[in-house]
Amino acid sequence: MSTPAAAAAGPEDNWLRLDSQICFSLQAASRAFNGVYRVILKDLGLTYPQYLVMLVLWEEGELPVKKLGEHLRLDSGTLSPLLKRLESAGLVRRERSARDERSVEVRLTEEGTALRERAVRVPRRIVAATGLDLAEIGELRERLDQLTTALDTAARQEELGDAR
Amino acid sequence: MSTPAAAAAGPEDNWLRLDSQICFSLQAASRAFNGVYRVILKDLGLTYPQYLVMLVLWEEGELPVKKLGEHLRLDSGTLSPLLKRLESAGLVRRERSARDERSVEVRLTEEGTALRERAVRVPRRIVAATGLDLAEIGELRERLDQLTTALDTAARQEELGDAR
DNA sequence: CACAACTCAGTTGTGCACAACTAAATGGCT
DNA sequence: AGCCATTTAGTTGTGCACAACTGAGTTGTG
Structure with a gap:
């Protein structure tokens, strides 16, 4: 309880962290690529x-x-x-x-x-x-493409659901 | 030889395509996340x-x-x-x-x-x-973090190697 | 103390991503 | 022919990423 904002760490907070990690890792990798x-x-x-x-x-x-x-x-x-x-x-x-x-x-x-x-x-x-070797690259690429498809679909549905 | 630019497809060209796919997939996923x-x-x-x-x-x-x-x-x-x-x-x-x-x-x-x-x-x-479930997310995150580390290291070395 | 090296936030300029809009051209329809 | 929805580039405005630079503040050294 030293930092007020970090108080009351409930189960929701674990979600908060996990979430930030996956999208953050993705963006970090994307920017690292950009740097190279x-x-x-x-x-x-x-x-x-x-x-x-x-x-x-x-x-x-x-x-x-x-x-x-x-x-x-x-x-x-x-x-x-x-x-x-x-x-x-x-x-x-x-x-x-x-x-x-x-x-x-x-x-x-x-x-x-x-x-x-x-x-x-x-x-x-x-x-x-x-x-990475070519096989690893291919595997990662496939995972990312699946993820992109899922996210695009979800974004469309969120937008429709937002039609309030 | 119908399209001049695509002529003379040698082994280097496969590299060209693979490369574009991995970084492109990454960026696509990153932007899809952004959209959501x-x-x-x-x-x-x-x-x-x-x-x-x-x-x-x-x-x-x-x-x-x-x-x-x-x-x-x-x-x-x-x-x-x-x-x-x-x-x-x-x-x-x-x-x-x-x-x-x-x-x-x-x-x-x-x-x-x-x-x-x-x-x-x-x-x-x-x-x-x-x-994805949490295990899959964790796995993907780990791969991406490794990739980021490798890319950051490589970028630093490329920059030094560029000290011409 | 004096001075050089460093740290930190901010600014400027370039380039990308995207939403919202404009304007011209096209094609289908009556 | 006249009208209208659609298609296609382009423009404008907002926000982010980053390099290069500025300037104030700090620290180490003689």
């Missing part, structure tokens, strides 16, 4: 989200902002300024689609395509930084 | 990082900004504006320490202490949203 990427991607002049965009473009060739957002689970509010920065860095071009004037096609420039050569060494360093 | 918290914490008028700060304060009573940052792995650049918002919401007070004028003590107001009563129901809903 920051260091490794500095040479390429990319941030981590920009790197993800480039990964998709290197795989898909060219595609509209909408599709890009679906791949990365990001909306235009995040992608528009990000893509502008990539464009002013000379890595991509953005052009209104001729078929559908609402749509903007994002495609790689020569420079953007060339950057791929320097990026292929990144993943190996990242995997090494995790200290 | 956003919905659940809306009633309390807190964002998720603000909730974390309150959790620490409810447990520790009062403490300087520095200690708070150590608990949460956040620096003053993040905490200062966040704490100002909590202060203007009437949940905390910030006072220069008398013993050490450099330090700022953060402590709960009556209102901030009272909010705890309404927050105790949050963790149960979060755990329910994950669809």
Whole structure:
């Protein structure tokens, strides 16, 4: 009872702590990843989200902002300024689609395509930084994807339940 | 060879994909958590990082900004504006320490202490949203903490290795 | 005492995430 | 053709993360 706020530790308090631990651990891991990427991607002049965009473009060739957002689970509010920065860095071009004037096609420039050569060494360093082998990574990834699905579903239901 | 960028798929490309999957899965899970918290914490008028700060304060009573940052792995650049918002919401007070004028003590107001009563129901809903039992959560948490440690170590070493 | 090294909070600037909104274009419908 | 719901980017505003820096305060050393 030395600290007033910590008084009356009931069974609910154990929940309080456990909860903070799982989400906190997750965010800590996410930020730690970000830190490693920051260091490794500095040479390429990319941030981590920009790197993800480039990964998709290197795989898909060219595609509209909408599709890009679906791949990365990001909306235009995040992608528009990000893509502008990539464009002013000379890595991509953005052009209104001729078929559908609402749509903007994002495609790689020569420079953007060339950057791929320097990026292929990144993943190996990242995997090494995790200290895990491929099987462990796959397993963890699967758990996380399940968790994400469960959380997304729950969030939708909470929102509906909140329709007061 | 239909899409130029995806041509010449060598062994390096598998790495490229795997890599993006593990970090991407992690970030997706982190954002999904954020989404659930956003919905659940809306009633309390807190964002998720603000909730974390309150959790620490409810447990520790009062403490300087520095200690708070150590608990949460956040620096003053993040905490200062966040704490100002909590202060203007009437949940905390910030006072220069008398013993050490450099330090700022953060402590709960009556209102901030009272909010705890309404927050105790949050963790149960979060755990329910994950669809996991406590053992699974503990296991996943442990894996993530190990991963974070490995990544932090690697980032430090990469930075040193970058001392070119 | 004087002075250098350090500590701590705060500020500034950049970039990301997301909600809410705007505006243009599209396509279906009558 | 005219109308309207939908789709698509973009803009604005809020909040967080972090690097780099400032400036006040503290501590150790000669």
